Amino acid sequence: MALTPEQLERQSRHILLKEIGGPGVQKLAAARVSIVGAGALGGPCAMYLAAAGVGEIELWDADTVDRSNLQRQVQFTEVDTGHLKVDRLAERLNASAxxxxxxxxxxxxxxADALSGDVLIDGTDNFETRFALNRVAHASGRPLVSGAATRWSGQVSVFASGVETGQPCYQCFVPEAPPMAEACEDVGVVGPVTGIVASHMALEAMKIITGAGRPLMGQVLILDGLSGVSRAVKLRQDTDCPVCSA
Incomplete structure (x- = not known):
């Protein structure tokens, strides 16, 4: 697809990168992404993807903006409180892209809801939805970019069991919901950690779309905000996984 002069100017720094270039920018413009969750992970991730020239972004979220969100959900401001997150985030995205x-x-x-994206992004904070997104991604042959953050730590991975044979899915990594799962509203989370995770999620989506580098498939990147150290841990397919080994 032909890019407009405005698009070429906006994406000039990406065009300069040999791993992206003009063809990669065109792939981004033709891409469709579905983001479930428009909060601390999905919101900043969407902002980076829209700025990168992704052609279509589907946003799923039922919540309204609460003042307690503003410490980490930097896509919103005080005047957004009480309004639907998807509405205010969509306005922010259209203003910049x-x-x-x-x-x-x-x-x-x-x-039961169909997702329009070729790439699925999980920005949720509950295991029920994470497991459901994983099942849909596997069954439909789409990559799933997943992120999580709590306290001072975060993690990012790409699950592609439905795309590449032998790849683990999310349920290989987390077989079942932990009995004492921690939510940030109960234990807290450092705002910048969610921003780091969200940025990594956007980066992984861009790599998948453009073919640049290698996405975090079969790996989980673990970030420790207190020590400033990150490490990648290899994941393997669980031969007894009810989702991807059936």
Missing amino acids: PDCGIIRQARRWSE
């Missing part, structure tokens, strides 16, 4: 088509889904995503 008017060519990006935004699909607003102001409701909680369920497994």
Whole structure:
């Protein structure tokens, strides 16, 4: 697809990169991404992807902006409190990237809901939805970019069991919901850690779309905000996994 002069100017720094270049920018413009969760992970991730020239972003979130969100959900401001997250985030995305088509889904995503994206992004904070997204990604042959953050730590991975034979899925990594799962509203989370994780999620999505580098498939990147250290841990497919080994 031909890019407009405005798009060429906006993406000039990406065009300079040999791993992206003009062909990569065109791939981004033709890409469709579905982001479930428009909060601390999904929101900043969407901002980077829209700025990168992704052609269509589908946003799923039923929540409204709360003042307690503002410490980490930097896509929102005080005047956004009480308004639907998908509406305010869509306005923010269109202001910075008017060519990006935004699909607003102001409701909680369920497994029965079709997702329009070629790449799925999990920005949620509950295991029920994470497991459901993993099942949909595997069954439909789409990559799933997953991120999580709590306290001072975060993690990012790409699950591609439905794309590449032998790759683990999310349920290989987390077989079942931990009995004492921690939510940030209960234990807290450092704002910049969610931003780091969200940026990594956007980076992984861009790599998948453009073919640059190698995405974090079969690995989970673990970030420790207190020590400033990150490490990648290899993941293997669980031969007894009910999702990807059936």
